[in-house]
Amino acid sequence: MATTRDRQLVEQWRSIQDSYFRTAAAIDRALEAKFDIGLNEFEILDLVADSEESSCRMKSLGERTPMTQSAVSKVVDRLEKAGLVTRQTCADDRRSLFLELTEAGRTLHTSAAVEHRALLKENLG
Numbered sequence: 349m350a351t352t353r354d355r356q357l358v359e360q361w362r363s364i365q366d367s368y369f370r371t372a373a374a375i376d377r378a379l380e381a382k383f384d385i386g387l388n389e390f391e392i393l394d395l396v397a398d399s400e401e402s403s404c405r406m407k408s409l410g411e412r413t414p415m416t417q418s419a420v421s422k423v424v425d426r427l428e429k430a431g432l433v434t435r436q437t438c439a440d441d442r443r444s445l446f447l448e449l450t451e452a453g454r455t456l457h458t459s460a461a462v463e464h465r466a467l468l469k470e471n472l473g
Contacts, residue, residue, distance in 0.1 A: 372387055374470075374471055375471075379463065383463070388419070390457075390460055392413070392427060393433070394457065394461065394464070396453075397457045405445070406445040406446070406447060407444065409424075431453075432450055433449055434447070
């Protein structure tokens with residue numbers, strides 16, 4: 349039999365899930381409709397744009413997102429095919445790849461970030 353504390357934890361968890369799924373769905377719908385990208389694509393663009401250097405190491409994306417490395421690679425493939433990012437090999441370590449936003453990627457990210465932040469404020473603020 350569940351204790352009162354267990355029930356409270358479950359309710360807290362469900363509240364967090366509800367907030368996440370509701371917010372993620374709203375953001376995903378808006379980004380798809382206005383910018384033809386999904387939330388996962390935006391998150392990768394946002395992480396690359398947020399990188400302190402002009403390029404972002406692929407490995408660091410995997411460390412900064414809950415997506416698997418395979419999922420990150422698939423999203424990056426779609427972004428590269430759309431002309432929003434480029435991949436560069438590292439001169440020091442051929443196994444490492446760097447991502448950079450293209451001009452089109454920067455432009456799209458700038459516009460989509462405004463919508464993303466507004467929806468975060470609307471749903472979480």
